[in-house]
Amino acid sequence: MTLTDLGMPVTGLQHVPHLPDDAPGQSKRDFTSDQEVRWCPGCGDYVILAAVQSFLPELGLRRENIVFVSGIGCSSRFPYYLDTYGMHSIHGRAPAIATGLATSRPDLSVWVVTGDGDALSIGGNHLIHALRRNVNLTILLFNNQIYGLTKGQYSPTSRTGSVTKSSPLGSVDAPFNPVSLALGAEATFVARAMESDRAELKEVLRAAAEHRGAALVEIYQNCPIFNDGAFEVLKDRTQQAARIVRLRSGEPVTVGPEDDRRVLVRVAGGHGEFVPEAEVGAREVVVHDAAAPDPSAAFALSRLDSPEMTHVPMGVFRQVSRPTYDDLVRAQVEGAVDAAGGPATDADLGELLRGRDTWTVG
């Protein structure tokens, strides 16, 4: 059964008012607030901000119907710099606040901006539940593998052994893989992008915004002050091609430059291995299917990743349709209101107050 069969909205922005066709087009400037941006020079957050500011006009939405809600961290300062509605809330709680907003206001495009500490440490519970419920939110998780704002402690995505202010001998914590976590939390849309690859980032952002349901986008973001170069091997032109696995739904999963392409083939027991194109032979090639109802294949792809970043999939891991929490909640309320013949009148409220068992005096 599809969402259309259920009479449910299909795209993430379906109920959000768009600009009329003849309205003057929006530009990046329309989305730039008057606040001075205060990240450190060279911070990857600037790059993401510029990408989002230049991408938002492409959605053609009325600016006042866009809301960014963030938690706490360097990344969470994001809403101040966008000329939309915005709330810089408290550490880890943005998904909960956004859930209340999105559920009560279907006419809004609600975005959550969060960091690896904000989303996965203090706010881990809210994140997994927003994903599980499939609230119509677009969640941008800026992963710099460090606590930036508090000046450089290891985070739940820091590599084991990370030497930081709070782990002078190296951290002994095992990290989360945010994509695996999201898939395990029943997320309907999970993607990963690099801050530095604007084209790819915009493409992923568009798919995420248009997805009806919770969309989690992990964005690798460099913190030049406390964790510089964390993703350098993925940015380095000489290594990039050999490491980045670009996921394209409907196409075989491959890695490597054209002249040294490797193809993912299935191996007994589940996970795949990359073999040179020429050696594929009769082996079963893994074709990426982001829409596969079973998340196991997407999960297996997420496990290609490792702290060494030998192979890092980028793009959309999973994109499936499932009724969203907010649509279902509203359907119950609207259904009850409709069944009763419209919004409650004073007489209806009077009936509620009296209940079923009254008696009269005098």
Next chain:
Amino acid sequence: MTSKTVQTLDRVVIRFAGDSGDGMQLTGDRFTSETAALGNDLSTLPNFPAEIRAPQGTLPGVSSFQLHFADHDVLTPGDAPDVLVAMNPAALKANLADLPRGATIVANTDEFTTRNLAKVGYETSPLEDGSLESWHVHAVALTSITVEALAPFEGLTRKEKERAKNMFALGLLSWMYTRPTTGTEDFLAKKFGGRPEILEANLAALRAGWNYGETTEDFASSFVVQAAPMAPGRYRNVTGNTALALGLAAAAHRAGRPLVLGSYPITPASDVLHALSGMKRHGVTTIQAEDEIAGVGIALGASYGGAIGVTSTSGPGIALKSETIGLAVSLELPLVVVDIQRGGPSTGLPTKTEQADLLQVMYGRNGESPVPVLAAQTPADCFDAALDAVRIATTYRTPVVLLSDGYLANGSEPWAVPEVDELPDLAVELASAPNAVDDAGEPVFRPYLRDPETLARPWAVPGTPGLEHRIGGIEKADVTGDISYDPDNHDTMVRLRQAKVDGIAVPDLEVDDPSGDAKVLVLGWGSTYGPVAAATRVLRNAGHAVARAHLRHLNPFPANLDDVLRRYERVLVPEMNTGQLALLLRGTYLVDVRSHTAVRGLPFTTVELADVVSTILEEVS
């Protein structure tokens, strides 16, 4: 048909007690409903264990329901029962100490087996060893008579038949106090409509109980309690939690805004979530969150979007919500936080009552974070208190804490149902246009430009064109709302937020001092209303002059409170904590109030309070 006498009483207190599985809460509820229908005034007090089913027949497993009804105004569920229905030895043992000598006991002899007696440490049966000779005991084989009466129901197992014994007990008590059983019959018809045999069996048990009273010689007389004089109107019986949920829904209706509740289940607050979940037809949205932090976050997010955001919980949940309440203080958005207090600290006494969260809700946040606090005083008053909480939240754009407690939450009393158009008009205006001009003379929106009278900032919800703005928990510049670390600005903002709360319009404290020459004032708050009023009534009936007042608003205090406190030689402040309001009063007004406290998980008794006040009366005489 019967030669039995009928006696008239002015008041009766009955306590139904049995094992958690015996259906005593239901029996009590039904008896209450019958009593309400007769027009008595009444007040109830359920008392049940935190465990859903503690081991059968043990003391921890005893569940009880007390009902006080009278031909006059009833203020409390009653200090001591006149009648105890004890469904097993544990119920007798657990409750006997509360039972004055001369009171009546109806005991289910079938359960007084050697094994059950041993479970609670009785060596011999108190029904037989003479130890109950100071009480009036009716030993009735409730279980076996019920089973016998249900013999024709061949399709039912013995267990199913035994289960109807609470209906037998209800029938018997209904006969004793001449209560009509038609309401209960309708109720059973609804409950067991789909299972005709169970329905018939329950009805048969109910009738058998009634007939047992009427025919056996053990019960020589039945009793009548006349209807109480009550103001004309339509009444229903409500528990505090029901009234509170209705008040929230009514407030949202009168505000013309949707209600969104974010909540995580916790005793004794869950019934607010349950009740509101059933009000979808009234546009009420309920979201059962993953935890209390999410519950309040959801409510705040909904408020940001223009709804009446509410979160309901008990003390442990407040602890988790504190940081978000602080955010709401900074964002200056409406938010209603309902705290149904229970015994603490930590998990404490989940099903028992206490008033020990007052200081937590006043001060349990980081920074200078003033929050208006109000408290409901009776079960029905929870309705008015909820409306008032919404009024303050929306008028002043602030989180508000509404305090209730386990006693009010589960206790019930008749409520004169108001007409909807008599309820306060809570319409709120959302910001729709720029409210200032910038240096260049262009219209701009200043999110922290305040209403000069209320000091409230505009409620500008997403979706409003031209008012796009950012808010957050970082200190904001006065007027513009931009981030500001300026020392003087912070000082200004801290004081503005305080001034806004201090300036909330609350009515003056009304003092009940009929003779006008009392030297002693009893000042209470919250659920001590009933016991305080009952104790002062007892003392006045004995010829003493005692003044009484009850605080609805704990922050800000009513403007005349200072004056009231200074008018009396002694001010007694009874609280179910160790003196939290007393601390606030002493600190705020430099008045040495007398604190009387008890933290037993139970409401004060009338006698206890009357004794304390008497001692003080002697001092000043």
